[in-house]
Amino acid sequence: MASNRANSIEVKRINRNAIYKFLYRHEPISIQEIAYSLNLSLPTVTQNLKELQEKDLIIEAGLFKSTGGRKAKAIVYNSVAKYAVGLDITQNHVGIVLIDLSGKVIKNVRKHYSFANSKEYFKGVGNLVEDFIDDSGIESSKILGVGIALPAILSEDKQMVNYATVIDFKGGSVRDFAEFIPYPCILSNDANAAGFTELWGEKDTQNVVYLSLNNSVGGSIIIGKNIYTGQNQRGGEFGHMTIVPNGRTCYCGQKGCVDAYCSAKVLSDSTNGNIAEFFRLLRLNSEPQKTLWEEYLTNLVGTINNLRMLYDCNVILGGYVGAYMEEYIEHLRELVSKRNTFEVDGGYLHVCKYKLEATAVGAALQHVESFINSI
Numbered sequence: 001m002a003s004n005r006a007n008s009i010e011v012k013r014i015n016r017n018a019i020y021k022f023l024y025r026h027e028p029i030s031i032q033e034i035a036y037s038l039n040l041s042l043p044t045v046t047q048n049l050k051e052l053q054e055k056d057l058i059i060e061a062g063l064f065k066s067t068g069g070r071k072a073k074a075i076v077y078n079s080v081a082k083y084a085v086g087l088d089i090t091q092n093h094v095g096i097v098l099i100d101l102s103g104k105v106i107k108n109v110r111k112h113y114s115f116a117n118s119k120e121y122f123k124g125v126g127n128l129v130e131d132f133i134d135d136s137g138i139e140s141s142k143i144l145g146v147g148i149a150l151p152a153i154l155s156e157d158k159q160m161v162n163y164a165t166v167i168d169f170k171g172g173s174v175r176d177f178a179e180f181i182p183y184p185c186i187l188s189n190d191a192n193a194a195g196f197t198e199l200w201g202e203k204d205t206q207n208v209v210y211l212s213l214n215n216s217v218g219g220s221i222i223i224g225k226n227i228y229t230g231q232n233q234r235g236g237e238f239g240h241m242t243i244v245p246n247g248r249t250c251y252c253g254q255k256g257c258v259d260a261y262c263s264a265k266v267l268s269d270s271t272n273g274n275i276a277e278f279f280r281l282l283r284l285n286s287e288p289q290k291t292l293w294e295e296y297l298t299n300l301v302g303t304i305n306n307l308r309m310l311y312d313c314n315v316i317l318g319g320y321v322g323a324y325m326e327e328y329i330e331h332l333r334e335l336v337s338k339r340n341t342f343e344v345d346g347g348y349l350h351v352c353k354y355k356l357e358a359t360a361v362g363a364a365l366q367h368v369e370s371f372i373n374s375i
């Protein structure tokens, strides 16, 4: 009997979760359509909807036009039932976003705040987060948690930092942040977070490779909508693939890494670190920007072609440089297609959709994903 009861509770939970996820992925829909699509009985759907409504997780969004008989209610998930906060921690800045359950950015700020592996720094981040949430006017009970994205390789359980060179945080832990942040905290690798954001809400795309072109180059491999982290959590560290044997020295100490040729710094070093200024001058055909750009593209094309050969899926360009790629994408597609052994067009190459704080959004989405799975 006990196990039967346990089974029936589990079945109930599975049904409720399936209904909630179905609503999450659809426009307003009727009870009848939910029952039909999920192959559940009307009473089962009605009962579960009642429970979800009591928790304020779904709302009735009016009535559908009648096709004869009683008009059907339109049910929709409540995207503002909960919120999540995401942080993008870099050497010199902290980006903070507040997203709703749909992943929409409700509020964001970016503060100049240099990373230091010290209590003072973590306390400062805690204060930034608390002020940010206060300013948003959202009740703290509606905040699922704070996701923290770092330029670092994490332990498998995502509690510890195993490798960090861009920021000096080797051996760091989620507890360093959590001590001063009164919400559940989760760490994410920065490029994995950004890649995850790009795929969130995409119904049809399952597999993608995301190349993050920031001041350091990273990336993520997403297979079946899940991040492939690899054996040592280093999957997608494209910045340290070798493209030029014995080439330029990388910050990691090796020679010829992609990072030394494709980081945003390669461009912005010519404009005092200002990437917007680089592209402004490039549009004016200024030197040395024009020459730097042509050289940069040659190396980028090689890297992109390698990724296409490895994974045979769409490649998304993100990061500081990716955010400026829209106007150059056709040219770049032409270049990658010329390099390709099998294909005559570069249609697989895309520019990131999220230009605003993709990394911080992805960190916050970790909480949203857990929440959705927990319903």
Ligand SMILES: [Zn+2]
Pocket: 239, 240, 250, 251, 252, 253, 254, 257, 258, 259
């Ligand atoms: Zn390297």
